[in-house]
Amino acid sequence: MNPEPRSIRRIAINTGGGDAPGLNAVIRAATLGAYECGWEVLGIRRGYMGLLEAEVDGEPGICPLTPHSVRGITHLGGTILGTTTRGNPFGMEVRRPDGSWGTADLSDTIIERFRRLEVDALVAIGGDGSLNIAHSLHQKGLPVIGVPKTIDNDLQATDVTFGFQTAVEVATDALGRLHSTAEAHQRVMVVQVMGRHTGWIAVASGLAGGADVILIPEIPFQIDRIIDKVRERDATGRRFSIIVVAEGARPADGAPSYADETGRYGGIAERLAEDIETATGKEARTLVLGHIQRGGSPIAYDRNLALRFGAAAIRCIHDGNLGTMVALQGQSIVAVPLGEAIAALKTVNLANDTIQTVRQLGISLGD
């Protein structure tokens, strides 16, 4: 199924799922790398939707990507191709003849469109959902190379994902700003950061930002341990506390789930603040960092990782190494089979020295 290296003439690039700082750097590196091989590049807008909609808002669904069109985009947030969290070719929302909405498998249509466009390979940049789709398309005959994208850094196959360090930097900066006001006012600040399934951002920003408590999904917390920490600090004259909580953190077994009760994003920070206020009598305020963690210009670390991913994807296509995903392992970019890559969630390794460091610094993990 893999094309002969020399037979490549045209590739396509798309971005899917939530955005992450570094997407444009991947697009740039893949485009320039392809041109250096003498290939043409097509950008597909809004995931796979650009193949189905000839034009939206005056913009064609497909655009040529050239050295000119990817100039000066390395540092830009978002994605010049647009993205969508809808638009799965295997379950596309469609309107039925009777006017009602349903889903349909349009994967054959998608693959046919790629064929008519004479696309020899697709660089699919996306999270686990998008990579699953990419894998299925590859299995149906469309040569695909995957580029992982998750600011949560929770993909087993790669040591780090781009966008993650930028999110950590943004969260750390916010913690720094909160410190001075929390100290001046002797308050408890509860800061909710991203991480539905894993605590990578919470641990890294909490450590760098001087948190007193870090709560992550990997370690169900006991509210009493948190309150103990706030009181202990008070008793020794540090009358403020900073608590960083991943959005997916949850109380230890037996306790009611905060998330279930509140049933909405942002709930855990509010609930923690209430419990702490009630127990300690101290003012507790919340900050839900939300989308500023995933928007905006990537830091240099993420730009470089993203550029390396994009360039590596082109080398994979050139070498006929398709059906794979590029990944960072140690100091090098490697290609791992897509099927394996998307299988496993990478949770925070509780035995790693980072967690030891957290404990040695006297930071409570709520356990």
Add this chain to the structure above:
Amino acid sequence: MNPEPRSIRRIAINTGGGDAPGLNAVIRAATLGAYECGWEVLGIRRGYMGLLEAEVDGEPGICPLTPHSVRGITHLGGTILGTTTRGNPFGMEVRRPDGSWGTADLSDTIIERFRRLEVDALVAIGGDGSLNIAHSLHQKGLPVIGVPKTIDNDLQATDVTFGFQTAVEVATDALGRLHSTAEAHQRVMVVQVMGRHTGWIAVASGLAGGADVILIPEIPFQIDRIIDKVRERDATGRRFSIIVVAEGARPADGAPSYADETGRYGGIAERLAEDIETATGKEARTLVLGHIQRGGSPIAYDRNLALRFGAAAIRCIHDGNLGTMVALQGQSIVAVPLGEAIAALKTVNLANDTIQTVRQLGISLGD
């Protein structure tokens, strides 16, 4: 009542109310300026509480401020003296003999403590509440010079207050980050910024940060105008919108008050998002910026304004110009009588060219 300039030997400095970026710069400039005059300086911790509590958490309530102790603090957020929103000498929380809590007028005690410490003048840095207290203490015989502090920039007597531009910068940076993710996902983002009574931060950050709608307390909004704007943008292919709302913004007469309904900080953004989602069917997300606007390092503009305020306070004391507050008017620092200074709220001037600019740029003000 004002002391003879030559008779000054010792002054005191305190900070009251919420913190603002630049407080430490005022403290530094006032301390260095006083030393240059040959005076001693005492810092009073936690507003006036440091005069009443001999020691808290191992720290004395009063500390000498020297050139050494104010080194390297210009760029630090918070206040090295601590602050409190409680601790009004004229209505101090005290425990009665029967064990219950009440308030008592301890202003005579406070003034007596200043006398025993041989303090010849007090530099009181604070918001309207703190400046009111300072004014009353001055009237009771304690020579006072006020330094205005409000990141909301809502004090009539001064063109600008320190901390305001830093808050605007933080909010603008957040808006920039949200832009790329809002555009990538075609979402509506509602960002709540500080401003209970005035829209200065909302206007300045909304303008600089490219908001599509700016809602301020000075202009009660009509939800239909906001929805129109979102729809108009959608219809012309800009499928995302950024709405900046001051926490004190409210709907036009006749409509129910959002604040009353939700009864809590953060309510207005959530409510707007719900209304917009319902009306337009678009995803709407909120970000309540909260305390990161007031914490952290001041930008150069605020450092300089704060340093100038602190130095001017010393010149006022030197010149016997007491019972006044320092203020920026045009390019110069002036001294205005405290009694006048604290009287008037400065709302956004709707006739000023800034609001004209907002309208010329096609930004909706919800009216």
Add this chain to the structure above:
Amino acid sequence: MNPEPRSIRRIAINTGGGDAPGLNAVIRAATLGAYECGWEVLGIRRGYMGLLEAEVDGEPGICPLTPHSVRGITHLGGTILGTTTRGNPFGMEVRRPDGSWGTADLSDTIIERFRRLEVDALVAIGGDGSLNIAHSLHQKGLPVIGVPKTIDNDLQATDVTFGFQTAVEVATDALGRLHSTAEAHQRVMVVQVMGRHTGWIAVASGLAGGADVILIPEIPFQIDRIIDKVRERDATGRRFSIIVVAEGARPADGAPSYADETGRYGGIAERLAEDIETATGKEARTLVLGHIQRGGSPIAYDRNLALRFGAAAIRCIHDGNLGTMVALQGQSIVAVPLGEAIAALKTVNLANDTIQTVRQLGISLGD
């Protein structure tokens, strides 16, 4: 000569001279403001060169500016129209028939081109050189409105110019970074900032960044006073010193001019460092900040000032208030006659409280 307000149908915008953070914000506000009036807008590339060169590098010399083309540019450094420090219509470099180069007055040609393009008014954004040209073109019959641009902040007619506060922020940030390394190594750091004729950037960044010595063109310095300051600090245990020097600073009368001797940009910092090393035996290092002060994204303050300038220019055209320059005076944007506006250099007011503050803080001005 001024057009009837209602007769305006098309305006042009150009940018001239060195770039400054905020140029794109002016272009955006002027374009959107014009569209709101129902006018068309033409952008002239590379100063006036775009009128003479039909196409350069595949880009036409003139481009329509539309709401679409000015989207998302408020925060971008540089200018989307390009700029040039050559290209004076009254003395344009031209190749003579014999092949040699000379200058020619092409102002009539320029005006004729504007007429053929049916341009009713020109928004000329530039420094004193560009505004002088704009004034002359206005006098020859082309209706012009000027927008001042100088990051040096040295124009008498306006309280502040856009780009200045960004330059101050960049320089202050650099000073902050140097502080920790200077202190750790007990070094003298000499930092050269922009300011050929005036010390605005040096004073504002030196004050905010904690300089120990600030040298500006307005106050010729005595090298002995600088060395005294370094020694005095050493003697009291502060074994490092930070010296900020405007590129145009010079020694007091009698001493040889550093600039003459070295004859190049960057010379003054090097020479000061050598003199201080020789006199004190301490290591002295230099940093010439150079172009990073004028490139990059404008801070919110400058974005807003630039947007206000651009919007005000459109109001001036609308009101027939031509041959003027927009300017900030106090809290408002005003229009001043171009002829007056470009006449006077605004030097640092040595009687203003800012300079008093510098002295009260114990910072040496080298005098």
Add this chain to the structure above:
Amino acid sequence: MNPEPRSIRRIAINTGGGDAPGLNAVIRAATLGAYECGWEVLGIRRGYMGLLEAEVDGEPGICPLTPHSVRGITHLGGTILGTTTRGNPFGMEVRRPDGSWGTADLSDTIIERFRRLEVDALVAIGGDGSLNIAHSLHQKGLPVIGVPKTIDNDLQATDVTFGFQTAVEVATDALGRLHSTAEAHQRVMVVQVMGRHTGWIAVASGLAGGADVILIPEIPFQIDRIIDKVRERDATGRRFSIIVVAEGARPADGAPSYADETGRYGGIAERLAEDIETATGKEARTLVLGHIQRGGSPIAYDRNLALRFGAAAIRCIHDGNLGTMVALQGQSIVAVPLGEAIAALKTVNLANDTIQTVRQLGISLGD
């Protein structure tokens, strides 16, 4: 020679060589980690000098480090202990009886002082010079654990060193600012970054910052290749170029060494700019980033790496794993024998995918 884990009662910490962002984070983590073990901690000021000088500038040469004294220092640049590039115990500058200066081996004195202070182990944070000294002291009987410090990232034993990513971020930010002004003025900018022996900072910042040419010590450059690149860009309408040059870059064999000719720091950028101006007729300007790369607050990445190093050093002492240096290898902190650790310089791996990426992006490496 290694102490029994349980026998540890007191450790010391010092910092040597040039400063790097993250030093204070190491100090904090080591101090808190030690307290958690029940140990006391002494800070030695200015490398080993604090052991020899009872007091300098009113500060004792040795200070207790406590949880209180290391509060809020994670984000601070520099080192709270001070540092020095002089002060080698094996070759200390001393004044001879005849008044002249010479060097003396004071290592026995140093070790004796540590013994009298009952220091059971030393955490020595420093570059290759300082680690060599630490190794020799260890061999003479002082139990030592080394923590590597080089912002150049050029130590073979560890994948990354703290401070490096901060330097890259600062240089990348500067490149971003230069881009807009270089483009507006169609100039060549030559930016000199740190890296005497290796090109790590140049490659990482050049890649992230969009450089057109990156020159590193590992690849001797040919000036003609650089000029070709500038001309090639000009010919395709990109009339500006950004060149990043490591301070230790040098021309290929046969060409005269720039460094030898100019004989000073900063020389290479100036010389390159002159050569490019001469050859292309384009304006070329230089920026020597210098010390702002090593001062100031570390980014989150470096804070976390430094905290992990400091905590790991304590675990090494606890486990009796002395005479080693902590290092990052893959995702984990390991301990490597000091003797091996300091032996080898880590140059940029020219076979690594990062260099491949540079070439795929069309960036010239001057070869």
